[in-house]
Amino acid sequence: MTENTQPPAQTGPRSAPADLPTQYTPADVEGKLYERWVERGYFAAHAKSEKDPFAIVIPPPNVTGSLHLGHAFEHTLIDALVRRKRMQGFEALWQPGMDHAGIATQNVVERELGKEGTSRHDLGREAFVERVWRWKEESGGQISGQMRRLGDGVDWSRERFTMDEGLSQAVRTIFKRLYDDGLIYRAERIINWCPRCLTAISDIEVEYQEDDGELVSIRYGEGETAEDTVVVATTRAETMLGDTAVAVHPDDPRYRHLVGREIRLPLTDRSIPVVADEHVDPEFGTGAVKVTPAHDPNDFEIGRRHGLPQLTVMDEHAVITAHGPFLGLDRLEARSAVVGALRAEGRVVEEKRPYRHAVGHCSRCKTTIEPRLSMQWWVRVEPLAKAAGDAVRDGRVTLHPKEMTGRYFEWVDHMHDWCISRQLWWGHRIPVWYGPDGETVCVGPGEEPPTGAGWHQETDVLDTWFSSALWPFSTLGWPEKTESLERFYPNAVMVTGYDILFFWVVRMMMFGIYAMDGVPPFPTIALHGMVRDQFGKKMSKSFGNAVDPLDWMDAYGSDAVRFTLARGANPGVDVPIGEDWVQASRNFANKIWNATRFALLNGATVEGPLPPAEELSPTDRWILSRLNAVVAEVDAYYEDFQFAKLSDALFHFAWDEVFDWYVELSKTTFAAGGPAAEAARRVLGEVLDVTLRLLHPVTPFVTEELWTSLTAGESVVVADWPRDSGFRDPAAEREIDAVRQLVTEVRRFRADQGLQPGQRVPATLDLSGTGLASHEEAVRSLLRLTAPGEGFAATATLPVAGASVALDLSGAIDYEAERKRLAKDLAAAEKELAQTGAKLGNEAFLGKAPAHVVDKIRARRETAKADIQRIKDQLAGLP
Template sequence: MTSAAPDNSRNRADALPKSWNPGEVEADLYEGWVGAGYFTADASSGKPPYSIVLPPPNVTGTLHMGHALDHTLMDLLTRRKRMQGYEVLWLPGMDHAGIATQSVVEKQLAADGKNKEDFGRELFIDKVWDWKRESGGQIQGQMRRLGDGVDWSRDRFTMDDGLSRAVQTIFKRLYDAGLIYRAERLVNWSPVLQTGISDLEVDHKEVDGELVSMRFGSLNDDEPHVIVATTRVETMLGDTAVAVHPDDERYRALIGTTIYHPITGRQIPIVADDYVDPEFGSGAVKITPAHDPNDFELGLRHGLPMPTIMDKSGRIADSGTEFDGMDRFEARVKIRERLEGEGRIVGRKFPYKHQVGHSERSGEPIEPRLSMQWWVKVDTLARAAGDAVREGEVKIHPASQEPRWFDWVDNMHDWCISRQLWWGHRIPIWYGPDGELVCLGPGEEAPAGWVQDPDVLDTWFSSGLWPFSTMGWPDATPELAKFYPTSVLVTGYDILFFWVARMMMFGMYVSDDPVLTAGKGDQKQVPFEDVFLHGLIRDQHGKKMSKSRGNGIDPLDWINSYGADALRFTLARGAQPGGDLSVGEAHALASRSFVTKLFNATKFALMNGARTGDLPPRETLTDADRWIVDRLDQVRADVDTAFDAYEFGKACEALYHFAWDELCDWYLELSKVQFAESDARAESTAVVLGSVLDAVLRLLHPVIPFVTETLWKALTGGESVVIAPWPQASGVATDDVAAQRVADAQRLITEIRRFRGDQGLADKQKVKATLVGIDEVGLSGFAASVANLARLTEPGADFATTAEVEVRLSGGTVTVALDTSGAIDLDAERRRLEKDLAAAQKDLDATTAKLGNEAFLAKAPQQVVDKITGRRDVAAAEVTRIGARLAELSAK
């Protein structure tokens, strides 16, 4: 590290703006980093690798606060590792978002009175690509605003040719291994989108519906009949049984018989199944296997017919009733009205609140529907994903999330991977003219006249390959050799079961692929070594952010108002493994204040000649110098420990309090006296202050990169803090004596300040005083600092002690004798104290009365009683203190 002359430091201080205005500098700083190639990974480097793949945001979307949190934490990790000497790859990209993207383009066509069928599949897909090229850059612009240090040269898209090749390869391998099959199963069906959708694309909302109880069988009470209840009357057109519990005595005689269905007129069986809760309702339930997940499973167990009575648009079809052609909701009303007319409705609750799944994209209630789809057999894949965590190959942070992980992967159902869309990776299955079927891999061609399956793959299928497909798999590439497996996956715990599980399943399936293991021995290659799961972002009241609540925050609004650093610090400071974080305007303002404090402190230091260089011999340093250097060492160690454990909030708290409380509020103030002592002391102080600031700026850089870049370059004259080395331990033993002296000086100054406040003295008003016993307690070296920071002046010939403050320190007691005559407006001080006394007395009376109320004490929780007791004690102490002070003033 080279030293710069103090006058050069002052010149660099002049080069800094008068105040920190992030909007004026952030864009240029970011483009400068990109242009310099700081974020471009070198796969041929001899440095140890560190890699993260960006969870690909949907190409249709914009970054929300959850994305901003993800990106901040990933950027923090990669910036720190880069400074620690790693070859870092943070690989960006976007997801093609099949349903969302197709919906956007279809809406555009609808505005012109067109639909996708007017263009045909190929022309429609061309239009989607056109839209992607026009709109796909929005997220990239937002990432730049946030400061994402990604390798833009390796930007990926899930529909790129290379990634498409990976999709075809893995599909064929799974198909040939018997792990992909075609079957008719129940799926979440969107009548608007006319495709099956995943569980992740279903929002469950509480709605006002109706619970209708109806009579099956005879209307004669002496003849066989049962009462069943449903919230979806229209599905009764597909009923194929009534189920009861096998131990329910009410229905024992009916089990195995049939009963009359009041709409279809068919006789349907009464079956016994443990699934039925005999305590709920009548204890009998109608079974519609093709339109209810639980009924489907029961239907399989009992071999029931499974007629589908709705078409793809949600209209009744092929039921053989007068309701054919009706929309499902119209049919619900018409069927109920017919049953009422026949006297079969025995009860109706309306409104009846219950949970209904809705399509996330199109908003309508989803329809469980039996459909021919492609599936992945997940049992062996899920078991491998679970074993990778059990055996420690992949570590989940926090470990408290592991039971949820195991519960999911150990009980996973087969995965429906087909979607009835045009935009996406088309299923590589081809059908021959005589019913033949073939699965084709990359480069393979179907015989003439064969037709490809019209469906596309679930978006999660291609994004499940993300960690290795983005690096060139199935080909051997320098990126795979250097950067795979990736180091850590950062994401929210809410998609642990969806995206993370799929990446683990696919990653473990190809873990022994020679392309991935080449040069790495026989050990299987996991997709990532660590999984860090953060919580959800909530508003300042702890409520989940959502469009419907109107409490969402656009991260760009905060960047525009407070700067990217303030946004990033707010998010990182609140991030703990697995824990949700609440944020609001107050948090952003506090973060902006911190950034401003750091800027002002560095500018002050530069104006006083602060510079970097080798520290002077330790024996020549003051107690304050040794204390701040030692505290930096301790904080650096705490920050490293926290970052290594993904405890971002803990690391940020340590840096915040060290930078604000210790460096700015104490050492900077103590340094003012040292700068004025002598040229030699000023020179030594300049290097200590500059070196500590240098390290603090480097420690903070991963979290707040823009302001630290500006300040670090001004302080050191270096090229960029992005490529500066991460601070290391000094290796010097902590000076506990110096630390104790500083602590004693801080206590002495604080107590004098508290006394001044109690006396109503203005902050800048100086008071004559003497410090009796300061030499005896070992604080003679701090006498000038105490006087400066406590606003004390030398006593003159007319000094008269009007007040004394005794401060007990580790080495004894210092008595501060003060002459406050003429410094206090006695009448104003009495009025202030009388107002404070009245407020304290009111609180004392209220809390005393409440604690004297036996009825209250009998009902109130102990923690409430303790809180009120504490308030009473504080109020009582205040009444005593203020009363004594008023008595003193009355004697004057």
């Protein structure tokens, strides 16, 4: 594999570009900036670097896939972590790559062959695999280009694929070790079988949905009284042909007399025993269940405990193989035929139709899954799972949020052996050879497979999760002892969705600890939730609410999509998202752009040290105090993986404090000129410099364009992460908070009186005794208050925060027009109150709507009530 061993050459600072355009257009800057970052090697990680390492892997997307909103969400969080660590001086590696996605990829290529009028069987295995490789090179991996659009700061020189030679070597190595240690074996067990894909599939590849079926209650046994028979219920009547027992609970008095006896199985010439098993729930249904060991996982375990025969009555296509009138029928045809035959014999006690119940479907082709007894390869997980559990219990690995720890132990403490074989042609072929006399030989890397008449290799391939479980160390060159493996293993953290905690995270833990001498693959597991639509509903094409993130990136820019996703990312919690939220984030990017452009036009600078605190105005000291507090706050949130909180803190600091207050308060200072203006220009430059660096990990593109314009620095990607200097000025914070309160209250009064924001009004301003006298000019500017002229007569006086503001509104308001405006607003508020009240009075709505939607409507109702009262008060106060 390629090793990056030398850091990139430093190009030094570059001169600032020409004036920024008046508007920010993401499409004009994002592509060129990303390519510049890659060309300069900013994302490359170097094994020989003396910096502290920080490594994290990308959960490998399927080679068949494209960027969906879940990818964009996860990648945004990981990229933010990595960019911050890089700025903090770490040798940061974000390892990219893709998964070969066995079933999905094979299905894609088989569909292509079908369009050509041929099949994989026509080609043969070798030619088909070559065809898949060709497809992968030509059409696979479009997600890589989409990752660039999003801004993923991955080391592209290290990109890996779970079927490349290095990872194939790793797969064969660990298979051989596990086999030799007795941890891989071959046996018949019940598995999830797809009759369309003709392979075993993993639990994560099974999608459950509520389907309409039928629940049929059938009477087994013969006799003159009900005591000689037993009634069982099933949704899969066709499987009764493979029943080998009826099971009841050992303490159920209704069936104690039948335990150990045999009863006749309808439609067959067989009798089957009644067995007592504690797995049976006596409170459910009739308390008796049919046992079909070859076609149900629970029945299989009951069958093993009681030594029952395992009768397979369906082939791999889900076609009935049991001799008799149902031979050759598809399972659904057989279901109807079996129920009809039972009905004819008078065996049907009850039929419930339609009967809604959860049914498993293949996630690839949507075919109903068939539990099936099959000879497969398995991993004996008990010692591996115990080691993975111990690593969390003894504190070597921490889950975040900690509430997920219980779920983790639920998996590792009750894990069943793992079926790792798949009946596919595309994938890592199992390295086992069978001999003519029943010999079995596992062949490791560098070993020669046995040859001669009758020897052949296992045709099955390995479950995709098998190779993915090696990802944190196989991508670094294992089993070779590479510099990268030494440098970057274990990874610093694993960031992924809680939905694959078992399917991927636990398996990485098992294999990492096993292969790497007891060292877990990461000390921290940070789990996030799933992206949902704005109403909390799962996103799906079938629901019509799926979103292509590229559409939003085209419309609003990648930064807007990233910021929206990060701002919704509370640890382990699902993330609702709507387009209006992305629009709001686009507005935030525009606000950053306009504020920085204003600063540049007014001479904001980062040159030279900040003036001493005693030479700064209270406004300057306030914003610097707040800036350092936000740096500390953001750092704490990053360490706790609180992406939503850190994004929200940055949003409100940048918009509410820097742009809406500090910039506005500084305008009068700039206009006056002198030393105070020079100090303010330096402070504004400092605040924007630090704010842009803080925002960069989440919004990389707009911050890069602005930061390089402001500082003439090389790139914010490699700029230093801000540090809290410790400077705090509580007195200045109290003083400016008083100014903000004063301005806010007077603005509210102006709005209530129907004044336009820019409308100037004569007023007196008494700030004596408040300590705010030095801010009078800024306050007047912000409130559009002119000095009182001849004939001034106050029509309203407001006492606010110890100050007194007297305004002369005579001639400023058209009272008739204001009365009409307020009447219109009152009607709108009353309509809103009626609509929200109707929704909250609808029990059906309250029962179905997500909690956050109901809370939002309650808030709207309260706002409407307050608006109605406020408008009525305003109307009453009009002459």
